[in-house]
Amino acid sequence: MTATQMTVTDLTVTxxxxxxxxxxxxxxxxxxxxxxxxxxxxxxxxxxxRAAAGLAWRxxxxxxxxxxxxxxxxxxxxxxxxxxxxxxxxxPVSPELSIGAAxxxxxxxGARMLLTAxxxxxxxxxxxDRSWVRQVISFGxxxxxxxxxxxxxxxxxxxxxxxxxxxxxxxxxxxxAGALHPVGLTHLDLATQLAGLRSTAGVTERDVVxxxxxxxDGRSYTALVDHALLHGxxxxxxxxxxxxxxxxxxxxxxxxxxxxxxxxxAAEALRLFAVA
Numbered sequence: 136m137t138a139t140q141m142t143v144t145d146l147t148v149t150x151x152x153x154x155x156x157x158x159x160x161x162x163x164x165x166x167x168x169x170x171x172x173x174x175x176x177x178x179x180x181x182x183x184x185r186a187a188a189g190l191a192w193r194x195x196x197x198x199x200x201x202x203x204x205x206x207x208x209x210x211x212x213x214x215x216x217x218x219x220x221x222x223x224x225x226x227p228v229s230p231e232l233s234i235g236a237a238x239x240x241x242x243x244x245g246a247r248m249l250l251t252a253x254x255x256x257x258x259x260x261x262x263x264d265r266s267w268v269r270q271v272i273s274f275g276x277x278x279x280x281x282x283x284x285x286x287x288x289x290x291x292x293x294x295x296x297x298x299x300x301x302x303x304x305x306x307x308x309x310x311x312a313g314a315l316h317p318v319g320l321t322h323l324d325l326a327t328q329l330a331g332l333r334s335t336a337g338v339t340e341r342d343v344v345x346x347x348x349x350x351x352d353g354r355s356y357t358a359l360v361d362h363a364l365l366h367g368x369x370x371x372x373x374x375x376x377x378x379x380x381x382x383x384x385x386x387x388x389x390x391x392x393x394x395x396x397x398x399x400x401a402a403e404a405l406r407l408f409a410v411a
Contacts, residue, residue, distance in 0.1 A: 189286025340367030
């Protein structure tokens with residue numbers, strides 16, 4: 136068994152994040168682009184475990200696939216790791232998909248639950264109506280959805296252990312013919328991605344990483360975001376790539392996770408991690 140396999144066997148990424156949070160305590164982990172939306176590492180760990188209990192109370196079972204259709208990194212981190220802490224499998228749905236394509240992906244993966252947030256909530260409800268999804272949970276107020284905050288009063292769950300080859304994330308990518316196709320990642324796959332980033336990304340707890348909305352099929356985005364959090368970085372959400380330069384000044388940004396090809400004028404010192 137390799138060192139990577141042993142890491143995955145001992146701790147999933149969600150387990151690692153919850154344990155890492157104890158070391159970083161009151162440091163900021165996530166800063167939203169909405170004023171006042173921030174989570175310290177302690178807040179993040181507590182919210183993940185409490186939301187996991189709420190998801191389990193609402194019927195999420197181990198290995199269930201849950202859609203994640205959100206517009207910002209704060210919602211993305213909370214959704215994916217709460218699902219993982221309940222033993223489920225997050226399935227990122229690109230905000231760039233049409234309602235029909237999002238519905239097709241949700242139907243194909245068999246998701247019965249979907250996490251979303253304004254301004255995607257209306258599209259999420261429309262996609263849910265055309266798939267097997269029966270519960271739509273929203274960060275922020277959105278008619279006909281269940282508020283994420285309502286999950287947080289059902290106790291707390293510790294993230295479960297998992298085997299290396301258990302499914303951990305279920306992204307979909309476009310084939311050359313244009314169809315969406317699942318490309319599931321195991322816990323071992325995620326550990327391998329993170330091991331590669333340790334030698335190339337070079338972020339530390341002194342960094343403030345600006346993060347554009349979820350992009351690509353979710354594989355690289357997830358790996359970069361998780362790598363940063365596991366190293367005690369502060370992640371600051373930006374509403375769009377156009378806001379990066381201003382956000383770099385506001386938050387003292389040192390790096391950014393951006394779509395491939397994006398440049399940030401007037402922020403030459405900003406290290407860019409590009410997601411295709």
